[in-house]
Amino acid sequence: MKTLRGRMFALVAATILLALALGLTFVTDVLQDRLREQANRELSIQTAALTEVIQTQGLETISANLDEWHRLLGGRITIISENGRVLLDSLTDAESLENHGRRPEVKAALEEGQGQDIRFSRSIGTNMMYLARRARTxxxxxxxxxxxxxxxxLEGTVSAARNRLMLGLLLAAAVAVAIGTVFLRGITRPLSRLTEAAIRLERGEPAVFPMDGTEEVRTLSRALQRMADRLQTSMEETLKEKTTLRALLESLPVAVVVVDSRGCVAYANQALGTFLREKPEKIEGLPVQGILKVPELTGLIEKARAGQASQVSFILREKEERFINAQAAPTPYGTVAVLADLTERHRMEEAKSAFVADASHELQTPLTVIRAATELLADDSLSAEDRHRFLQRIIEQQERMTGLVEDLLLLSRLESGVPVERSENVDLSSLVASLVEGARLAPEAEKLQWEVSLPPKAETRARQEELRRAFGNLIDNAVKYTLRRFGEGIGGIIRVSLERKDNGWLFSVQDNGVGIPPAMLDRIFERFQRAEAHRSRNHDEKGGYGLGLSIAKRVAESHKGWIRVESPPEGARFLLWLPA
Incomplete structure (x- = not known):
């Protein structure tokens, strides 16, 4: 019996049975003693009566009516001489009986006048109670x-009384067991419900503790219910904090992995997936050494587990090279490693370095031309025509340097988010038409074929000069890269369109020039990026500085629009959308 109810029932049943056994034994012994006392008194009275008859009327009176005396008294009557010979016996022939002089009750009667004994009678084969008294004829x-x-x-009477008593006690015991069972059920049922509620609480399910039963059980239930409510609140707060923490870690732009004291992964966010052999959600609880595919990262985490905070940079070679910086440090709860992808920063630094080199070249070239022209102008023997030509050359180079500086200033202002111009009503159709007309009239574009589709009017609120720079950069790029493919020959086509789309205006310019390398499509709008990053120039070639598309993107975004690039089979297509 492992349950409390079973044990309590066994205890109650054992108590009742023990009480029944003790009560039955006690009552039986008392009853037996009382019956023997009663029998002894009756024998004493009968013996006294017979003694009186013998002393007054003589032995013959008893002998003549022995059967009547036996019937009247109901017991065995024996008359014994002082030498122990049996003279009369109401149950058997006196002559067949042996000498009774050594019987304990007979000896006591001869010596003291009266004696008694209880023993087995061999003559009649049963236990007898004897009482003897001395009488004188x-x-x-x-x-x-x-x-x-x-x-x-007596034993039959005691047995009958014992049976009746046992029946009564058994009935009382059955009633007591029934009452005890009801009582136990009143105690154990609330306890069982308490146990069920505690099991639900252990499984994390809502638990309601019963408020019935005894006062002690109700007090316990109230205490457990308060504890369960506090525990449920704590679990909800912990789960909320855990969810919030996981959401924060998942939203970080860096990869995070937490390793416990056993060297197993306690947490890994989705950004870590690039460095793993399995998905992040499948590695929790697994040894960190077997799941990382980057040896540098494994060594870094092992150092941190040994108590040494450190960092390491390495190149992850996949489809494209990625520059990774990893840091790991020990904490009271394990080891935390953070991996940052510095590829974009590295590319930006490379682009800046390339830009500085290109800008230095661009500035050096006109400065060299200006210096040479100035030195030639110092010669008084120059003709007026040559002097004018050199002055014109100085002005052209100054305009090139001014354009470079203006592009840098404009891009800086656009990236700062502080507009200089006020917004005004702008007709995009007229603006694009004027830019296309200017590009057509350029001598180098005289052999290009133009396909232009513009609406009669396309009004919007914008900063006109910024849009002129953005649209102009896109059209100039189309001209430049188409000429790079076809040169002075024919076959170059530039398509320009403006149409209404999604509550705004979609500007499109497409060429069939040299196109854009696929590796550059994702970075073409970044600062200092050029599709022909390694091209060379001569002094007379007009080229960009990797700022035109970046300016166009910042202009579109500052007007709450967007810009995209597509790579058709020939050339490139740029799309710029602005809200109406």
């Missing part, structure tokens, strides 16, 4: 009058 002869009572009668 009228002739002066001493005799022993002995009466006996069979104990089988």
């Amino acid at each position: 009228p002739e002066g002869k001493d005799l022993i009058v002995r009466t006996a009572y069979p104990l089988s009668y």
Whole structure:
């Protein structure tokens, strides 16, 4: 019996059975003693009566009516002489009986006047209670009058009483067990419900503790319910904090992995997936050494687990090279490693370095031309025509340097988010038409074919000069890269269109020039990026500085629009959308 109810029931049943056994034994013994006392008193009265008859009327009176005396008294009557010879016996022939002089009750009666004993009678084969008394006949002869009572009668009476008593006690025990069962059920049922509620609480399910049963059980239930409510609140707060923390870690632009004291992964965000052999959600609880595919990262984490915070930079070679910086440090809860992808920063630094080199070249070239022209102008023998030509050359180079500086200033202002111009009503159709007309009239574009589709009017609120620079850069790029493919020959086509789309205006310019390398498509709008990053120039070639498309992108975004690039089979197509 492992349950409390079973044990309590066993305890109650054992108590009742023990009480029943003790009560039955006690009552039986008392009843038996009382019956023997009663039998002893009756034998004493009978013996006294027989003694009185013998002393007054003589032995003959008893002998003549022995059967009547036996029937009247109901017990065995024996008359014994003082030498122990049996003279009369109401149940058997006196002559067949042995000498009774050594019987304990007979000896006591001869010596003290009265004696008694309880023993088995061999003559009649049953247990008997004997009582003997000394009597003197009228002739002066001493005799022993002995009466006996069979104990089988007493035992039968005791047995009958015991059976009745046992039946009564069994009925009382059954009633007590029934009452005890009801009582136990009243105690154990609330306890069982308490246990069920505690099990639900252990599984993390909502638990309601019962408020019935005894006062002690109700007090316990109230205490457990308060504890369960506080625990549920704590679990909800912990789960909320854990969810918030996971959401924050998942939103970080860096990869994070937490390793516990056993060297197993406790947490990894999705950004870490690039460095793993498995998906991040499948590695929690696994040893960190077997799941990382970057040896540098494994060594870094092992150092941190040994108590040494450190960092390492390495190149991850996949489809494209990625520059990674990893840092790891020990904490009271394990080891935390953070991996940052510095590829874009590295590319930006490379682009800046390339831009500085290109800008230096661009500035050096006109400065060299200006210096040479100035030195030639110092010669007084120059003709007026040559002097004018050199002055014109100085002005052209100054305009090139001014354009470079203006592009840098404009891009800086656009990136700062502080507009200088005020917004005004602008007709995009007229603006694009004027830019296309200017590009057509350029001498180098005289052999290009133009396809232009513009609406009669396309009004919007914008900063006109910024849009002129953005659209102009896109059209100039189309001209430049188409000429790079076809040169002074024919075949170059530039398509320009403006149409209404998604509550705004979509500007498109497409060429069939040299196109854009696929590796550059994702970075073409970044600062200092050029599709022909390694091209060379001569002094007279007009080229960009990798700022035109970046300016166009910042202009579009500052007007809450967007710009995209597509790579058709020939050339490139740029799309710029502005809200109406």
